[in-house]
Amino acid sequence: MKYRYIALASLLCSTAVRAQYQMDLQHVGTVPLNYLNKESIGPKGKEIRVNNIYMEEGGKPVLPVMGEFHYVRMDHRYWRDALLKMKASGINMVSTYVMWSLHEETEGQQNWSGNHDLRRFIQLCDELGLKVHLRAGPYCNAEMQHGALPEWIINNKALVTRSNDPLYLNYSKKWYDAVFQQIKGLLYKDGGPIMALQLENEFVKKGLVVSHLMNLKKLAREAGFDVPLYTMTHWMDSEYPKGEVVPYGGFYIETPWVTNHGKMTPPTNFEYFTYNRLSDNIGTDIIKIEGDVESFDGSKNDSPFFTCEVGVGAPTFYQRRAVVSEGMAGENINLRLGTGVNLMGYYMYVGGTNPRGEKNTYGNGPYFGYDYQAPIREFGTLGAVMKETKKLNYFMNDFGSRLAPMLAYLPLSNKNKDNLQWAVRSDGESGYLFVSNYLYRYDRPQYDQVQFKLKLRQEELTFPRKPVSIVNKSYFLWPFNLDLKGVNLKYATAQPITSHQDGKVSSYFFFEDDAIPAEYLIDASNIKTIQAKGAKVSKEKNRYFISELVAGKESVITITRNNGEQVKLVTLTEKQSDDLWKGKTGQNDVVALTKSSLLVDADKVFITAEDATQKISLYKSQGLKAFEDKVYQGQKVQQLEAAALELGPMHDATRIQVKTGKVLTKIVDSSSLAEVSEATLRFSSDKTMKIYWNGKELSPKTVGEYTIADVKAAIRSGKNEIRFESADDGASLIAEVELLYKNGVRKVWNTDNTWLSEDQKPVENSENQHKPARYAAAERLGLFEFTLPDLTRGKDEVRLELSYFGDKATAYIGEEPFTDSYNDGTPWILGLSRKKEELANDKLIVRITGFGADTQEIFLEDNFDRIKSQFPAIKNAKVVKDYTYSVNE
Structure with missing residues (x-):
């Protein structure tokens, strides 16, 4: 059935190509801009303002790329390393939760040191030129117990959490005051990096959303927070304080919280180009339909389309353990850009480890590991999704300022999900075409004979030159009428990644992908010469058409303008694009191809991999070869091995006995601020024994070579007496009690020569030290x-x-x-x-x-x-x- 479906879909596409893939953008107008913050905030020339469409910095549109990194989930000695990796991969803004329960586990006892040193983390971001979006709560979620509200708040029966209850608001004010004291002087208005504050997360209490968010904003401002942007995560309800708080969206393709009884989940609505920002919708009042195209009515749009939780990785929940592919990341980002996102916020970008508390673990499971299959994983390695993520990050860094003012336009044909999914962002003259034929874990049909026809204000563009096939698992974006330092790229069927500036030479990097040949149409105005080694260059009226090129490191189109300046177009293969890195040393751009991870620290470039021999190809805009290859080889460290020894039960215990008497006892202390979550007694004896815990007889059961008893219910905090009684004298015994505490600590009490006989004398070691080799099945x-x-x-x-x-x-x-x-x-x-x-x-x-x-x-x-x-x-x-x-x- 699957193959019949694919054939049918392809036939339908072939017969309806012109009607399905054309869009009229002749009447696209300028969108009225309504600013949320009337005054610009920040240092001169870098002031931030936010309007209903995009963010401005220094009066210019920007498209920030934000990555979530929870400082408290990582050893502070490695914060800098993770931040450098974020920056190297195109992140320019760091989002972080300030988790109340981890800073104030016990009321009045706050911890802001070591891994909890918020101020030092913010200062590090500042040193590295990264802006900060502070997500201060009070409620966070973050897969933390109670959403990171402290347990002493949750257990306080005198208040109602996440409400306008006066006592809860008073506690929230104290929390904001405490956080502000840590970051004082680091706000954006003071020249610091903190430019946004999140007030609540996924708050959906009907009738309370606006009033509660405004109460929290008031408390935050009274504490001293004065930032360009106040936010909330928001995808459950269309209600929010318009003009006061910007709702941030979240888009997860992999949904581990949906168990579906162990089966694959169906594709989400977010795997298609749609204006559905939330689980309900944004409301039809701000969607405008003209002809066969729908778009936002920007004049009625209250807030820009910003996100803070675009999932490129995914957590592993107990009931759903999906291993995500890099394609899922690329699809999600491409779809979001195509539907108008103007702040790309990833969750998570850096994985981590939940700290243990004195009383509890805080993760909802796993209790400590928070790897999230993120681009930067729990212990600093790069995740599989990094390859696709960083190349789109670089695109947003270099082309986002032009993209941000452009609205998204969707053909009505997208509503039929069997059709090829595509979108355009444009100002009526230039823009980008976005295409997605990718579904997570499902196949899509191949669409044949595809061309796109765009009617713009001054012209019509049809591309590619010849119809192509869009294969299963394809997604891409193509530019049209893109200004490349005075050269007008009419269109390209290759995806732009990044740029490189070196004096009078401007280089732009593209990649060819998804079985579609790369071709470029270039306006010939002000061009003196074009050279394209190994490609066909055709002069057509006032344009150059470049085709039949072979993608690769040496595929360079050199355009010399009449004024002597040069523009170079480098077309990489898709595989090479995975290895592309971009950075800066001082004012100099660095573009390199390497399978290693790359970062720039103190204007020095470093590459790292698990291989003693590594290769890097550095781009050179001058010279005979576009890339200069360098090989680095070190001494491989030998004997890095780990040996695993399987331990049996009671492996550290000693078999003990009494020469005369029938009793073996021990007083043990289980004192801890944490409660016991599991407690298991395991023992083996050569005689039948009764076991008493604090005077109460236990009912053990035999499993294999030994006997076990669940003693959790018998344990009390503090002193506990364990007592074994035999009917005969001279019994030998080997035993252990394994305790697992609610804060994750594991303790084991073993039999040894500190145990006592009935006359309170130390026991002796038995000559027979036999122990079970393995745990019972x-x-x-x-x-x-x-x-x-x-x-x-x-x-x-x-x-x-x-x-x-x-x-x-x-x-x-x-x-x-x-x-x-x-x-x-x-x-x-x-x-x-x-x-x-x-x-x-x-x-x-x-x-x-x-x-x-x-x-x-x-x-x-x-x-x-x-x-x-x-x-x-x-x-x-x-x-x-x-x-x-x-x-x-």
Whole structure:
């Protein structure tokens, strides 16, 4: 049936191509601009104002690229590294939650130091030239318990959270005051980076949205927050304080919160070009239809189309463990740009690890790991989605100021989702064509004989020159009438990425993709010569048509203008575009191709990869070759290995006995601010025994070679007595009590020579020290101790890539949780060198639990082995090391 559907769809496209792919933009007019903040805020020449369509900086349109990075979820020693990677990949604004529960776990005891040092984080952003969008709450969500409202607020019966309750507002005011004291002097108006403040997240209480948001804004301003932009995340309800607070949208293609009983979820509405910003709609009153085209009526638009949660990665929830591909990221960004987004905000851009509290874990699961399959992952590695994300980031950096004032126009044919999806953003003369034939996890038909015809104010453009096929999984954007330093690019069937300026030479980088040959039509005005080695250049009246080029590093079109200035067009392959990086050293542009990650720090270029030999191709606008290849080779470090020893139950316990007597006892102290979440007694004895916990007899059960009892209900905070009684003298015993606390700490009490006999004398070690080799199948538990290489040598990062069979796993260093994972079949990456001080004193222990027999309700990828993952085991453990080289210009 699938193939019949594809053939039919292709036939329909072929017979209706002219009607389906044309758009009349002759009457596109100037949109009236209504400014939300009447006064410009910020340093002279960099003042920020926001209108109903876009943001201005220094009076010029900008299209910011914002990435979410939660400072408190990362070791502060690595903040700079992550921020540099963000900047290198095209991010120019950092969004971060200020999580109340993590800063004030206990009322009146606030922590603003170390990983909680908000001020230092903001200062780092400032040092690196990154603006900051502060998401101060009080409520955040962020996959945190209670949305990061402190538990002592949640448990306060005298107030109603997230409401206009006076007591809740009083507490919120105290919170805003506390946050402001940390960032005082760092607001944008003071020359600092903080230019926006989020007040609430996904607030949908009917009848309260406007009043509550205005109350929070009032409190924030009274605390001292005076910023160009106040925001809220908003996709559940069309109500918001118009003209006062800008609603930010969120668009997730992968939706892990939708379990769908373990099956694939259908495509979301957001996988098509549509004006539907919210789950309901924005309201038909601001949509204008003329002919076969719909657009926003900009004059009635109250707020610009800004986003803060465009999902390019996705979290792993227990019931849904999707592994996202890089294509999902590219599709989502392309769709958002095509429908008019003018601030691209990603969630998450940098993964992290939830800190443990004194009382609780704060993540909703996994409790610590917050990797999010983000462009920059939990321990600093680059995610699969980075390749597609950064090339579109660079596009927004270099071309966003021209794109931002352009409204989005959608053909009505898009409403039939079986049709090819496309959109145009234009001012009536120039713009961009966006096309998407991509669905996440589903196939689309191929569309043949496709051309696009645009009626503009002064002309009609039809491109490509010959009809092409749009294949399944395609998405792209093409420019038309793009001004390239005085050269008018009439159109290109290659996607623009970025630019490079070197004196009188301006270079622009494109890539050819999706089986569509690259061609360029260029206005011949003011052009002296065009050279295109290996391509066909045809002069047609007052235009040049360039075709039959072979994409690659040396595919350079050199245009010399009458005034001697040059414009170069470089056409890369799609694969090469994945390896493109852009940066600046001082005032000099750097464009490079490398499979390594690249960053610029203190005007020095560095490349990093897990390979001792690395290659970089640096673009040179002058000379015979466009790219200069350099190879860096270092001494590969040998013997970076990790050995995993499988531990059985009671592995650290000693078998003890009494020569005479029938009783073995121990007083243990379970005192902790955290409650116990799990407590298991495991033991083996050569005689039948009764077990008493605080005087109450337990009812254990035998599993394999040993006996277990759930003792959670019997444990009390403080002193606990464990008592074993045998009917006969001289019993031997080996036992452990494993405690898992609600803050993630794992403690184990073992039998040893501190246990006492009935006469309160120390017991003796038994001659027989037999221990069970493995955990019983009924427990579905595996415990593994790792022997690691010396982590104190060298500065580069060392990681453990761990693949395992099982359901979920937690890594511990001693008693302390390191991070955790819900198994999705991909390697679990642990940043060992980030914990080298702790690992110098304690072992790395990984505790894995297996699946039950029925996993039907859990979404797992097709290659996941559900049967083997009932029985915990280590599949593979590999230690990898970074190698970093300074690239000399």
